[in-house]
Amino acid sequence: MNKIQTCLGLSSVLVLSSFSALANDTQATDISVGMAVDQGLSAVLELDNQYRFTLGNDGGAFDYIVKGGQFDANTPVSWYVGVGGWSEWEGKSFGARVPLGLKWDLTKGWNMYGQVHPELDLYSGAELKIGGALGIKYTF
DSSP, X not given: OOHHHHHHXXXXXXXXXXXXXXXXOSSOOOEEEEEEEXXXXXXXXXXXXXXXXXXXXXXXXXXXXXXXXXXXTTOSEEEEEEEEEEEXXXXXXXXXXXXXXXXXXXXTTEEEEEEEEEEEEOBTBOEEEEEEEEEEEEEO
């Protein structure tokens, strides 16, 4: 099994376990969909403002938002910190990342986010990199 298959398999397990945990929850699940520039041009699916799945032209990523908060009650901008993983489709890179971001509530249901994410590339030995993302989402 090559590294891409391993990463996709692990991602599938994470997705299924996330949906399983959400299915047992009695509260309604917030679902957000959108587009981003993250792994190339990417589609974004976010569950409960906590689990973010990104599939793009260049690869895929999963982020778990660990902590977030408001700067001010009157400001529509909030911050978040997460942990995640990513992989390129061509199998040239994969690893872990730590998203550090800002989210701006534009209007009811719509928000924009921007993040930088330090990355640990594990393909051919540990190498530190920096990445980023900019996206827009609609929450149902």
